[in-house]
Amino acid sequence: MKIGILGGGQLGRMLIQNALKYDDEFYTLDPAADAPCHNISHFTQGSFNDYETVLHFGKDKDVVTIEIEHVNADALAELETSGIKVVPNSKIVKVIQQKILQKEFYQKNDIPSPEFQAVWNNDEEITMPTPFVQKMNTGGYDGKGVQVIKTPEDLQNIWKEPSVIEKLVDIEKELSVIVARNENGETKTFPVTEMVADPKLNLLDFNICPVMITDDTQRQIDSITEKFLNAIHSPGLFAIELFLDTAGKIWVNETAPRLHNSGHQSQEGNSNSQFEQMYRVVKNLPLADTDPLTYSGMLNLVGADGYTGKVLYEGMEEVLKLPKTYVHLYGKTETKPGRKMGHINVLADSREELLEKLVKVKSMVSVKAYI
Amino acid sequence: MKIGILGGGQLGRMLIQNALKYDDEFYTLDPAADAPCHNISHFTQGSFNDYETVLHFGKDKDVVTIEIEHVNADALAELETSGIKVVPNSKIVKVIQQKILQKEFYQKNDIPSPEFQAVWNNDEEITMPTPFVQKMNTGGYDGKGVQVIKTPEDLQNIWKEPSVIEKLVDIEKELSVIVARNENGETKTFPVTEMVADPKLNLLDFNICPVMITDDTQRQIDSITEKFLNAIHSPGLFAIELFLDTAGKIWVNETAPRLHNSGHQSQEGNSNSQFEQMYRVVKNLPLADTDPLTYSGMLNLVGADGYTGKVLYEGMEEVLKLPKTYVHLYGKTETKPGRKMGHINVLADSREELLEKLVKVKSMVSVKAYI
Numbered sequence: 068m069k070i071g072i073l074g075g076g077q078l079g080r081m082l083i084q085n086a087l088k089y090d091d092e093f094y095t096l097d098p099a100a101d102a103p104c105h106n107i108s109h110f111t112q113g114s115f116n117d118y119e120t121v122l123h124f125g126k127d128k129d130v131v132t133i134e135i136e137h138v139n140a141d142a143l144a145e146l147e148t149s150g151i152k153v154v155p156n157s158k159i160v161k162v163i164q165q166k167i168l169q170k171e172f173y174q175k176n177d178i179p180s181p182e183f184q185a186v187w188n189n190d191e192e193i194t195m196p197t198p199f200v201q202k203m204n205t206g207g208y209d210g211k212g213v214q215v216i217k218t219p220e221d222l223q224n225i226w227k228e229p230s231v232i233e234k235l236v237d238i239e240k241e242l243s244v245i246v247a248r249n250e251n252g253e254t255k256t257f258p259v260t261e262m263v264a265d266p267k268l269n270l271l272d273f274n275i276c277p278v279m280i281t282d283d284t285q286r287q288i289d290s291i292t293e294k295f296l297n298a299i300h301s302p303g304l305f306a307i308e309l310f311l312d313t314a315g316k317i318w319v320n321e322t323a324p325r326l327h328n329s330g331h332q333s334q335e336g337n338s339n340s341q342f343e344q345m346y347r348v349v350k351n352l353p354l355a356d357t358d359p360l361t362y363s364g365m366l367n368l369v370g371a372d373g374y375t376g377k378v379l380y381e382g383m384e385e386v387l388k389l390p391k392t393y394v395h396l397y398g399k400t401e402t403k404p405g406r407k408m409g410h411i412n413v414l415a416d417s418r419e420e421l422l423e424k425l426v427k428v429k430s431m432v433s434v435k436a437y438i
Numbered sequence: 439m440k441i442g443i444l445g446g447g448q449l450g451r452m453l454i455q456n457a458l459k460y461d462d463e464f465y466t467l468d469p470a471a472d473a474p475c476h477n478i479s480h481f482t483q484g485s486f487n488d489y490e491t492v493l494h495f496g497k498d499k500d501v502v503t504i505e506i507e508h509v510n511a512d513a514l515a516e517l518e519t520s521g522i523k524v525v526p527n528s529k530i531v532k533v534i535q536q537k538i539l540q541k542e543f544y545q546k547n548d549i550p551s552p553e554f555q556a557v558w559n560n561d562e563e564i565t566m567p568t569p570f571v572q573k574m575n576t577g578g579y580d581g582k583g584v585q586v587i588k589t590p591e592d593l594q595n596i597w598k599e600p601s602v603i604e605k606l607v608d609i610e611k612e613l614s615v616i617v618a619r620n621e622n623g624e625t626k627t628f629p630v631t632e633m634v635a636d637p638k639l640n641l642l643d644f645n646i647c648p649v650m651i652t653d654d655t656q657r658q659i660d661s662i663t664e665k666f667l668n669a670i671h672s673p674g675l676f677a678i679e680l681f682l683d684t685a686g687k688i689w690v691n692e693t694a695p696r697l698h699n700s701g702h703q704s705q706e707g708n709s710n711s712q713f714e715q716m717y718r719v720v721k722n723l724p725l726a727d728t729d730p731l732t733y734s735g736m737l738n739l740v741g742a743d744g745y746t747g748k749v750l751y752e753g754m755e756e757v758l759k760l761p762k763t764y765v766h767l768y769g770k771t772e773t774k775p776g777r778k779m780g781h782i783n784v785l786a787d788s789r790e791e792l793l794e795k796l797v798k799v800k801s802m803v804s805v806k807a808y809i
């Protein structure tokens with residue numbers, strides 16, 4: 068089968084890597100000539116935001132999917148009209164692309180998400196009291212397009228753009244759950260993962276599974292995933308990012324209609340990974356079992372501050388000596404501060420051992436550049 | 439790093455698939471235009487048996503390795519002379535390529551292997567009494583180039599070619615052990631796997647791990663792997679095929695200087711797979727831990743008799759519904775009787791459950807062709 072992917076980054080690369088277990092042909096579209104997928108698929112250099120480019124790219128494929136949500140959804144709709152299968156479909160991509168529509172989707176489907184005000188026009192009065200979060204309606208990504216307005220004085224910094232004004236949640240924990248639905252309507256949910264963030268213990272930016280939550284919390288999440296999967300009317304794999312507040316209530320922060328960083332530990336930690344699941348969704352195959360095999364966690368390898376150029380993974384050889392430690396690089400030759408270059412997954416027999424191993428690995432490796 | 443592989447079949451494909459976790463560039467050489475590696479590496483169509491072709495292919499690589507042993511070893515030696523790293527080195531490839539030299543290698547290094555007579559010339563008298571096995575000196579592969587001479591009458595069928603005449607072993611079990619050595623001299627051994635063959639129970643052609651062997655048998659195998667790893671004087675990954683005879687003694691049948699079908703269950707069954715280990719050998723990285731995670735087994739997907747053409751995996755969708763069952767196809771579009779098209783790995787909590795699952799999966803799927 069000819070599978071086209073809009074985007075040629077690391078998510079696409081790991082999807083294709085996993086799918087080399089099967090017999091398909093992959094095609095990718097990305098503006099960067101050296102995108103991580105360029106040398107492992109039929110690669111087209113071009114913009115996935117451009118209507119004509121996407122239409123041209125998709126028209127001879129059996130199915131078109133995405134590994135980034137900022138794509139031209141009108142072109143996806145046109146491809147659907149012409150009979151090409153699009154996963155997830157253009158409607159749900161359009162809803163998720165626009166934060167205001169996304170919030171209205173939660174509201175309509177009785178999915179708990181923080182109270183909000185939709186601001187379409189520059190001159191609209193903001194009625195939400197400070198402190199609050201402002202999220203740009205479109206284009207937000209990896210923390211960009213989001214700001215906190217703390218005090219009435221900060222109101223002068225407000226972006227004069229269509230946006231969501233959202234009540235600040237008193238966050239206890241950040242959780243994530245990856246769900247999948249195929250064309251046949253079969254659904255499957257991955258175990259919840261937790262973003263560990265304890266600056267005092269130097270525990271930061273690790274995503275781990277399984278999580279320590281109460282039965283009540285799990286029930287709230289189950290209710291959310293069920294409502295979500297019933298409401299999307301589309302095949303797809305989705306990452307639902309959640310807040311657990313200090314009062315014990317779960318809120319949906321936002322959803323990505325694609326493979327997600329918070330699911331990377333599934334590569335070695337679960338019976339099957341999010342990449343295997345996404346492949347099965349795209350092909351409308353029976354969904355894979357997602358059981359956790361043991362305690363698993365992930366840390367991102369991010370370009371260190373002050374280093375730009377040909378990447379050098381300092382300390383990596385020592386990391387490779389550690390048992391049940393799995394290095395995943397993204398085929399990016401150039402590093403720059405903050406760039407996601409890879410990740411490391413770790414398995415352990417207990418939560419304590421897992422956190423210890425993650426802290427140790429993090430202290431051993433850094434992403435620098437050759438001088 | 440530029441890594442060149444002689445051969446572009448499924449072993450190379452799975453090596454590259456695994457190595458997409460890292461940042462190397464792979465180059466493959468194979469006579470078949472549609473070889474499994476053709477669309478996932480820089481591919482050169484050509485003969486790995488041809489001196490000039492191999493020399494030309496290898497001369498601009500950082501390291502050259504093999505995924506089949508029937509390559510031009512003189513060209514590998516020439517590449518070494520010109521400073522290219524070759525893994526495994528040309529010397530050990532030459533020894534293993536020729537069954538007579540391979541048997542002499544075992545003899546010299548006190549590695550138990552069945553009694554034999556080397557026949558270099560057609561007119562040499564065969565002194566071994568029947569029954570015995572005749573193995574062609576070169577070119578044997580996947581059961582080809584091997585015949586059993588049972589009676590004095592069968593002697594008329596003897597191949598008039600350089601060959602090894604080998605005493606028949608009264609086989610209780612066929613075992614295999616995969617060992618690795620990197621350039622630094624570090625060594626690592628995978629747990630022994632067993633080729634299950636019980637026609638009465640319909641248990642056939644499954645490779646499973648761990649095996650049911652006595653401590654004494656394990657000690658015999660440990661002694662063999664130690665002697666082998668000390669004798670090769672080369673980095674590499676090697677599959678040592680073993681016979682356990684009915685008297686409880688272990689004999690080396692033969693060795694492959696490469697990735698091997700008997701190690702495929704390591705993909706999901708062990709902490710790291712033979713493909714990860716081979717990658718680390720090629721790059722002279724610390725070797726990976728090889729612990730078994732649970733009971734694991736593999737069955738080959740082989741083209742059914744009577745079917746030639748565009749492959750159709752009958753029953754595959756049902757197989758994909760089974761938990762802890764992993765399908766690996768080799769990207770081959772055309773099937774023919776006996777062609778290895780893929781394999782399926784299965785995990786289980788006990789040996790009994792494993793064998794049951796393997797028998798079940800085998801009965802569910804067959805490799806046919808579209809009419």
